[in-house]
Structure formats: structure tokens, C-alpha cells
Amino acid sequence: MITAEQKPIQEIIQYIAPYSRILLVGCNECVTVCAAGGRKEVGLLASALHLSHLKQGKNIDIREITLERQCDPEYVEELAPYIDGVDAVVSMACGCGVQTIAGRFKKTPVFPAVNTRFMGASLSQGVWAERCKGCGDCVLGITGGVCPVARCSKHLFNGPCGGTSHGQCEVSQDIDCAWRLIWERLKELGLESRYEELMEAKDWRPGGAGGPGTIIREDLA
Amino acid sequence: MKTDSRLEKVLASGELAVTSECGPPRGCRPEKVKEKAALLKDHVDGINVTDNQTAMVRMSSCTAGILIKQMGLDPIIQMVSRDRNRLAMQSEIIGAYSFGINTMLCLSGDHAKFGDHPMAQGVFDIDSVQMIKMVRQMRDDGLFQGGAKIDGPPKMFVGAAANPFADPFELRVMRLAKKVKAGVDFIQTQCIFNLDKFEEWMKGVVDRGLDEQVHILAGITPMKSVGMARYMKNKVPGMDIPDDVIKRLEGVSKEQQPEEGIKMAVESIERLKQVKGVHGFHIMAIEWEEKVPQIVEKAGLFPRPKV
Amino acid sequence: MEHFEPEIVAFCCHYCAYTAADMAGSKRISYPSNVKIIRVPCSGKVDAIHLMKALEKGADGVYVAGCLAGDCHFKNGNVRAEARVNRVKKMLTELGWEPDRVAMFNMSAGMGEAFARIAKEFTETIQKLGPSPVKTGAVNQAAS
Ligand code: SF4
Ligand code: SF4
Numbered sequence: 001m002i003t004a005e006q007k008p009i010q011e012i013i014q015y016i017a018p019y020s021r022i023l024l025v026g027c028n029e030c031v032t033v034c035a036a037g038g039r040k041e042v043g044l045l046a047s048a049l050h051l052s053h054l055k056q057g058k059n060i061d062i063r064e065i066t067l068e069r070q071c072d073p074e075y076v077e078e079l080a081p082y083i084d085g086v087d088a089v090v091s092m093a094c095g096c097g098v099q100t101i102a103g104r105f106k107k108t109p110v111f112p113a114v115n116t117r118f119m120g121a122s123l124s125q126g127v128w129a130e131r132c133k134g135c136g137d138c139v140l141g142i143t144g145g146v147c148p149v150a151r152c153s154k155h156l157f158n159g160p161c162g163g164t165s166h167g168q169c170e171v172s173q174d175i176d177c178a179w180r181l182i183w184e185r186l187k188e189l190g191l192e193s194r195y196e197e198l199m200e201a202k203d204w205r206p207g208g209a210g211g212p213g214t215i216i217r218e219d220l221a
Numbered sequence: 222m223k224t225d226s227r228l229e230k231v232l233a234s235g236e237l238a239v240t241s242e243c244g245p246p247r248g249c250r251p252e253k254v255k256e257k258a259a260l261l262k263d264h265v266d267g268i269n270v271t272d273n274q275t276a277m278v279r280m281s282s283c284t285a286g287i288l289i290k291q292m293g294l295d296p297i298i299q300m301v302s303r304d305r306n307r308l309a310m311q312s313e314i315i316g317a318y319s320f321g322i323n324t325m326l327c328l329s330g331d332h333a334k335f336g337d338h339p340m341a342q343g344v345f346d347i348d349s350v351q352m353i354k355m356v357r358q359m360r361d362d363g364l365f366q367g368g369a370k371i372d373g374p375p376k377m378f379v380g381a382a383a384n385p386f387a388d389p390f391e392l393r394v395m396r397l398a399k400k401v402k403a404g405v406d407f408i409q410t411q412c413i414f415n416l417d418k419f420e421e422w423m424k425g426v427v428d429r430g431l432d433e434q435v436h437i438l439a440g441i442t443p444m445k446s447v448g449m450a451r452y453m454k455n456k457v458p459g460m461d462i463p464d465d466v467i468k469r470l471e472g473v474s475k476e477q478q479p480e481e482g483i484k485m486a487v488e489s490i491e492r493l494k495q496v497k498g499v500h501g502f503h504i505m506a507i508e509w510e511e512k513v514p515q516i517v518e519k520a521g522l523f524p525r526p527k528v
Numbered sequence: 529m530e531h532f533e534p535e536i537v538a539f540c541c542h543y544c545a546y547t548a549a550d551m552a553g554s555k556r557i558s559y560p561s562n563v564k565i566i567r568v569p570c571s572g573k574v575d576a577i578h579l580m581k582a583l584e585k586g587a588d589g590v591y592v593a594g595c596l597a598g599d600c601h602f603k604n605g606n607v608r609a610e611a612r613v614n615r616v617k618k619m620l621t622e623l624g625w626e627p628d629r630v631a632m633f634n635m636s637a638g639m640g641e642a643f644a645r646i647a648k649e650f651t652e653t654i655q656k657l658g659p660s661p662v663k664t665g666a667v668n669q670a671a672s
Contacts, residue, residue, distance in 0.1 A: 008622065009619065009622045009623060010622060040575075040577065043577045044576055044577055044580060044619075047577060047580035047581060047584055048580065048619055048623060050584050051580065051583060051584060051620075051623055051625060051661075051662075052623045052624070053665075054584065054661065054662040054665050054666075055623070055624065055625065055661035055662070055664075055665045056665055056668075056669075057665035057666050057667070057668045057669025058665075058669070153332055153334075153343075154302070154303070154329050154330075154332065154343065154345045154348070155345040155348075156329060156345070156348040156349075157348055157350075157351065158348050158349075158350035158351065158396075158399055158403075159348070160387065160388075160389075160392065160396070161329045161349075161387075162329075162382060162383070162384030162387045162411060162458075162459045163331065163332070163384075163387065163458035163459045164387045164388045164389075164458075164459065165387065165388060165458050165459060166388065167388050167389070170331070170332060170458035170459065171332050171334050177388070179392075180388060180389055183389055183392055184389075195392070195395055196395055196398055196399055196402070198350060198351075198354070198399060198402055198403060199350075199351075200351065201307065201346075201347045201351040201354075201355070201366060202346075202347070204346070
């Protein structure tokens, strides 16, 4: 899923300073799972914004709403009845959601309330780690199910580099060296010989080097 | 001979080769490059010029290499995949070769985190193994990595690094094999302090016959002080410094530590000369280039062969 | 300065803190009447939003009282409550509010005296901090 973290409250307060009627929009998908922008967080942020304004003796009108999916025009349409009654939208979805709203409602400013971080998986309650960079040409089938693009700090396709120590990445002892993991996994699978096959220089186009990606499914479109 | 590289010629002659390195200045001080190179000039067969070493901005390896080349010496330019994509690498290689630079080293490079621009985006378009293959293809097939023909291909003698001490150890010979498969001509190893472990690695290299396919130059670094030894042990990724090394330096007075460090370097060379597959030495005297001639002489590697 | 009687909300878990409050009552140990007790099945049931809403509505201080460490009737409700209190403290700091307006306390069912002491001490803390910014903000605004 896509992970995100809430922005510092002061940054959000600055964004909305000129406005008094705010539509605060959460999303029920990834940001709900990573507790950054679901219904609960929408409530908390609204409350925090109220506290900030109350302290200054100001009033702010915040309407809270959480959509099924903010990156889908069909759901974003649900905001249409409210949009004329507000001065600005604050979105707690990932960057995709923010842009879907911005693209739909041309005259109302939209501000992000979260920083979108990465595509990751949950390791345990409250812990997420990056797992995929969306390179567009997945090699997990050759690397034993461990991604060298997202999990090796240097995106090495023929690692490990000379910096590994105690099996961890040279960047931090808190990061597992991806190539140590790949090697261990290949051994477990009895595929050691595969390690010595050269992995060729990558074509980065499908992952974004070719310009912003688009998928068109003729059967659906 | 595949190239005009002096290092290639020395290695082909069967003599033990000697290389050393000089870190370019952090500013527009060409005289510093020349001073450092001048210290090394009669005692080595090639001078590595580091490429933004430890991710700190310095004069570019290629430019400093040109300065050295213009002194009539033999620079070995280093290139890290951290700072350049394949376009920038290839144009730099053509440029370097146009100035007569004919030997280079392909590296991944330390992560930007270690340097003075930790906020920088690392490039890592291709890795060091793929870089070796690219430079070989430029030389042997006269083709760019993208497949187009080169009008006047660069003939580079291609080197790479190997760290026999990084984890997992069992992969270290296999990773070398991969570089050999990619077409590397010579290898300079990480600084060797744990000689037993290095010999174990070399045995693996020889057992697979890799020593027949690639020249291995053993990395030697003289310790200036026990402080430096401790720092390298604790702070530099991928270093293996046995406690004996630290104990031995602790055993002499602070004033005598530099001399002891040099003595240890010379002893290491003497021992490693006997190891099958070691075809030379790469002496990395970090900010201590003036001691390289002394080490080369004491280790009986002087004078350098005329080729 | 005019005497200030703070309004304090205490979320007390059914098994320990609320029983302790009962105990204080039956033993006639007095504690400040400023503290309004809300009984919750477990301190872990108290979410950050409840603390925030109490403050928003004008409470001068809010605290959660749960079982002693390791004694939660529902395993680790008190640990989670504490994490949430800390999160709200952090948020208040970012907002320029005094983080000490929220707190977490632990006690067992038999600790009637501790309950009274904590209620008293927290009331004093809030008295020192003064009225909630919600109230002072409104006053400032009216004055300007
Ligand atoms: S190889 Fe590419 S697509 Fe597959 S997990 Fe890694 S980044 Fe994602
Ligand atoms: S230590 Fe491992 S994960 Fe880190 S950069 Fe090197 S190969 Fe990649």
C-alpha cells in the first residue's frame, strides 16, 4: 500500500490561515490502514485545528468527510454538494487523492495534510517499511522475492556492495542489506547458481524515466 | 595488449605492479593535485584519482586525472555510479580518453549519507558490474551502452574494487566472479589488515581459476596512529581491523606509531607477495602520500620497471 | 488574580481507577470537586479524540486513570492509553498549548488515597497553568 505521515500541524495551519470554511477530506484506503488520513485522523486533525483557533479566539468551520477512495473521480464527486460552501479543501489522502480533488474542483484550493512516503508493507502493528519502487519491470522472480530497487540503498542489481557490515546496509545498521537477504533466500530455495548470472543494465522507462506513466486497458476503458 | 595502459604493460610483464591514490582537492587548487602526484611519480605504475570520495565534493576525478596526465604520469580515474547516469559516464570516459587517460576503475561509491550532501539524490542508474560491461563494450565493440557506434572508441584498461571482508563472506568470491564475467581486467582490493581472511579469500579465487582471468592488486594502507585504526574499525563500513593491529599500535609510543604503521604495511606486502594470484599492490596512504615512496622502497618494489 | 476553579475531566477505568474513586468516597477521603469522573470499561478505550474533544469543549485539564502497569484487566489497555496521552501531549505542544493539560495515571482498585492525591495534585497543576486557552482566547477576542 501507499504509506503517508501527517504533516507538521503548523504547516497545515499556515496553509489554511487565510480561510475560515474548510472541507477536511480523508480516504478510506491506504492512509486509513497506515493511520495517517482515515476517518479517525480526520477527526483528530479537525479537533487540533479547532484547538489552535480557539486559543486565538477565532472560529473556524470544518466539515469532516472521509471518502471511500480519493483517487477515484467517482468518489470524489461526492464532494460536489459541499464545495461551494467552503473556502478550501484539506486532503488527508496520498498525493494521488489530493490531485484528483484538485483536478475536479478548479476554483477551490486544495492543500495536502500528509506527506506521502512510499509503497510499503506492514511489518508489525504501527510499523511500515518500503518494499517497492514501482520500477515497472518486476525482478522479484529472479531475486528471490526481495526487491533490489526498493530495498538496496544503491539500487544495485549485482550486489552486495563492499559496505555491508554484520549483514546490514552501509547506510544504517537498522536496514537489512537487501543483497544479504536475496542471497539467503536464494540459498533457501536452492538457487545459489542464479546469483552469478549478470543482471543487465535496467531499462528505467516503465518506472517513470519515460515520462509520467499511464495505463490504458482497452477492455475496460 | 588491449590498451596503452602502463598498468596493463607492467602486469603483462609478470612484475608486481604498484598503484597508489590521490584524493583531489576540495576547491580550485590544481597545484595540490600536482604536488600529490609528484610525490608518487617514480614509485608507482598508476595513480588512482578518487571520485568524490566518501561522497564529499571534490575536483572531478577526470579533471584531476588530466592534470596528472599532463605531468607525463599515469592516472587511473575512478568513477562511481552514485553521481552519474550512463550518459554522463560515457561522455566523461570519451573525454578522459581524449586526453590520453587509458585506465579506470568502476565503483558503486559510498552512499551520499556519508558525505557533505546527505540530502542529494543518488543516481545509481547502473551498478559497478554493469559499468564494467559498458566500458568493455565501448572498448571492444566500439559501441555505446545504448547500442550506437562510437566514432573513435576509448580503449580503457578496466578495473574494479573488491572487498574480501564485507558480508556475507561466502559471496565475496562469487561477486568477483561476476565482475570477471562482466570483463574486468584488474582488481584493487579494500585495505587488508586481516591477512588470514584475505588469504582465505584468495584461496577461493585461485580455486576457481579467477586469478588467471584478472589481476589482483592487494590493498595496503599504513596506519598513522592507533586513533586512525580505531576510527577505521568502528566507523568505516566494510573494514576488517583485527584487535592485534590495534594492540600493536598501542604497544608503542604515540611518536613511534607512524613508523610502526609503515613497518606493518611493509610486512603485509612481504607476506602477500607470497600469495598466489596477488599481482601487485595498491597503496592507499590516506592524506599521507609522502610516505608511499618509502613503503615501496622498503618493500623491495623499487625501482619500477620501465615499460 | 481572581480565584480559578478548573474544570477537569478524568477518564477512569472501571476495574481500577473508578473503583479507587469509589473507595475514596466510602472511606470519606476528600478530593477536589473540580474533577468530573467518566467511567470507561478500560483506559484503553479512551482515544486521542476523546481527550481532544474534552479540551475543545473547554475542559482545563484532562487525564486518564488506568490500572497499574501489568495489571490491566484487558492486558495492555493502560499501555495503549499512555501512548495516546503522549501523542496528544505532542500535538498540544505543536499547537502551542501546555502539554501538561493532559496526563496519564495508574492505580489499583484499592488505592483510594492515591486517587484522591492524584486528583488534588493534578488540580493544582492546572490551577498553576491557568484557564484553558479556549476560555482565554475567547476573552482576548472579546477584548480586542
Ligand atoms: S522489482 Fe520493481 S516492481 Fe518489483 S518490487 Fe522492486 S521496484 Fe517493485
Ligand atoms: S549494503 Fe547492501 S543494501 Fe546497502 S547499498 Fe550495499 S548492497 Fe545495497
